[in-house]
Amino acid sequence: MLLPAEIIKAKRDGQELTADAIRDFVGGITVGQVSDAQIGAFAMAVYFQNMSMAEQSALTLAMRDTGRCLQWPGLDGPVLDKHSTGGVGDLVSLVMAPMLAACGAYVPMITGRGLGHTGGTLDKLESIPGFNVFPSEHTFNLSVRKSGLAMTGQGSDLAPADGRMYAVRDVTATVDSIPLIVASILSKKLAEGLDGLVLDIKTGNGAFMRERNRARDLAANLIEVAGLAGLPCRALITDMNQPLACSAGNALEMIETVEFLKGGYRHPRLEDVIFSVGIEMLLLGGLAENQKSARFMLSRVLETGMAAESFARMVSMQGGPVDFVDHPAKYLPSAPVVRALAASADGCIECMDTREIGLSIVTLGGGRRRVDDCIDHRVGLSDFCLVGNTVNKGDPLVIIHAADETAWHAAAETLSKAIVIGRAKDTLPAVYERF
Numbered sequence: 517m518l519l520p521a522e523i524i525k526a527k528r529d530g531q532e533l534t535a536d537a538i539r540d541f542v543g544g545i546t547v548g549q550v551s552d553a554q555i556g557a558f559a560m561a562v563y564f565q566n567m568s569m570a571e572q573s574a575l576t577l578a579m580r581d582t583g584r585c586l587q588w589p590g591l592d593g594p595v596l597d598k599h600s601t602g603g604v605g606d607l608v609s610l611v612m613a614p615m616l617a618a619c620g621a622y623v624p625m626i627t628g629r630g631l632g633h634t635g636g637t638l639d640k641l642e643s644i645p646g647f648n649v650f651p652s653e654h655t656f657n658l659s660v661r662k663s664g665l666a667m668t669g670q671g672s673d674l675a676p677a678d679g680r681m682y683a684v685r686d687v688t689a690t691v692d693s694i695p696l697i698v699a700s701i702l703s704k705k706l707a708e709g710l711d712g713l714v715l716d717i718k719t720g721n722g723a724f725m726r727e728r729n730r731a732r733d734l735a736a737n738l739i740e741v742a743g744l745a746g747l748p749c750r751a752l753i754t755d756m757n758q759p760l761a762c763s764a765g766n767a768l769e770m771i772e773t774v775e776f777l778k779g780g781y782r783h784p785r786l787e788d789v790i791f792s793v794g795i796e797m798l799l800l801g802g803l804a805e806n807q808k809s810a811r812f813m814l815s816r817v818l819e820t821g822m823a824a825e826s827f828a829r830m831v832s833m834q835g836g837p838v839d840f841v842d843h844p845a846k847y848l849p850s851a852p853v854v855r856a857l858a859a860s861a862d863g864c865i866e867c868m869d870t871r872e873i874g875l876s877i878v879t880l881g882g883g884r885r886r887v888d889d890c891i892d893h894r895v896g897l898s899d900f901c902l903v904g905n906t907v908n909k910g911d912p913l914v915i916i917h918a919a920d921e922t923a924w925h926a927a928a929e930t931l932s933k934a935i936v937i938g939r940a941k942d943t944l945p946a947v948y949e950r951f
Contacts, residue, residue: 520544520554527561535574542578545677552684559681559690567695572737573744575695579703582677586624586709591661593620594801597708598793599701600716601724601734602634604874605759605900608716609637609667610773611790612797614827617664618817620803624660624708625667626674630883630891633722633874635764638669639883643767643893645847647836655833663829675703692724698737706745712800713742713749714793719948720757722870728753728948735951750796751951754789755944758868758903761786765882765896765917767848774844777824785902785946790814792947851894853924856912857931865905865913866938873897876930880916880923892919897927901935904943 518526523541527533541558544550567575588595596616600606613623630636638649649669651659659666670679678700685691705713715738718724719731735751742749754760762783763772776782776790795810804810817823828841837847877883881892899915901907913935918924 520550520558524554524557524561527558527565530565532568533571533574535570535578538571538574539578542575542582542677545680546582555681555684556688556690559685559688559693559696562695563690563693569737569740569744572695572698572741575699576702576706576741577745579675579677579681579699580706583672583674583707585707588622588624588660588709591622593622594711594803595624595709596621596712596714596797596801597623597625597705597710598714598716598797599705601697601718603718603756603760604634604722604870604877605761605764605769605786606635606718606756607640607761607769607773607786608790608793610640610769610827611776611823612794613665613667614777614830615790615794615814615817615823616797617826617830618822619798619813621664621797621801622660623665624656625665626670626704626708627667628670633871633878633883634724635766635769635874635877635883637667639891639893640766640769640773641667642891643770643848644831644836644840647831648834651834659830659833663833664826665830666834667830670704674707678703694730694734694737697734698741702738702742702745702747705742706747710747712797713747714796714800715739715749715751716789716793717751717753718756719753720755720870721868722759722874723756732949732951739951748800750800752789752792752796752947753949753951754792754947755785756870757944758870759873759897759900760789760946762900763896763898764873764900765877765880765898766891766893767850768896768898768917770848771844774824774827774841777818777827778821778841779818788946792950796950849894851892851896851917851919853918853921854915855924856899856915857928857935859907859909859911859913859937860932861937862908863906863937864940865901865903865907866936866941868903868936869934872930872934876927876934879930880918880927895919895923897931902943904941906940907937
């Protein structure tokens with residue numbers, strides 16, 4: 517067994533690590549034999565020296581095997597999930613999971629909290645009174661079997677080495693290392709016991725992978741490593757140069773989720789991404805023969821209310837109100853100061869700094885600067901103008917939902933710079949590529 521320092525030195529010097537060496541290092545992380553300083557040094561060595569596919573596969577499997585792996589005997593459909601690399605107004609998981617469940621899939625979704633400027637599915641769900649984002653193993657299992665889906669945080673028993681490694685990466689400027697991203701994502705997804713996985717890789721100024729070539733590299737690595745681990749996987753590269761949904765913020769996105777599921781207004785770009793991801797998932801799971809039939813299935817479960825019913829059952833089984841989907845406004849908190857930011861000039865929305873828009877929500881209190889920060893679920897943004905939209909001076913650019921006037925003005929100052937009015941721009945596609 518190699519000492520952690522020897523493993524770090526080998527990778528620092530550009531050597532390829534054996535599966536045994538990687539397993540020893542990851543095992544040391546789990547039992548506390550590897551210090552945070554050593555994790556940071558290892559992460560930086562990987563950042564600069566990269567990892568082969570064999571190394572990435574070994575790291576992923578070693579991290580998966582530090583915790584338990586879920587099993588789903590006796591189900592009459594495929595076990596599927598999707599993963600997004602994160603963005604602003606990205607509520608795809610909240611809508612997609614119940615749609616898939618209504619189509620005959622089972623979705624045991626392990627999801628996370630907001631990170632930096634991006635929102636987190638767990639934070640959005642916690643805006644529902646009583647909803648338990650860390651249900652017991654029994655409740656999680658029962659919800660998947662009865663509702664077709666369940667949503668939970670990672671917990672300490674699923675890929676625990678990833679939790680510790682990520683915390684160190686977050687403070688050592690190694691979050692965007694592709695091999696480490698691959699291992700972090702797939703160790704958790706492999707622990708879910710899936711039959712198929714679809715990845716939504718965001719690119720643009722509001723994504724962690726800002727350049728499309730980097731997004732392509734990440735998608736290719738994820739698909740190859742998943743394949744080496746025996747998990748069928750597909751990926752889409754989607755746009756994050758503007759918020760994806762009409763709203764961004766925890767309770768606001770929950771309202772939009774319910775509206776989408778119940779047949780209310782559906783933002784065209786959001787709908788495009790949801791259907792694109794859903795089609796790939798149905799094809800991957802063998803529930804549809806072709807794209808046309810998959811699209812029909814997804815449309816049908818929305819039109820008949822079956823997807824909304826699946827979501828309502830999950831909410832109820834995880835401790836939320838039984839009538840939440842019927843009366844979301846009754847349960848979701850609303851901000852005391854709700855007022856539009858007006859356009860300062862005539863013109864078109866030329867571009868949007870999506871990262872700054874996300875950070876404005878953090879400033880409002882809807883995200884975290886530190887891990888132990890409390891979130892104000894009421895606050896956020898809604899009714900965005902889109903890139904390419906024509907506006908007149910005084911027209912609303914976005915509605916700010918704030919806790920008080922001071923917070924509203926702080927957000928307005930940021931947003932006035934982040935939403936640029938200028939020359940006409942072509943509409944950005946929501947989905948760029950499929951892998």
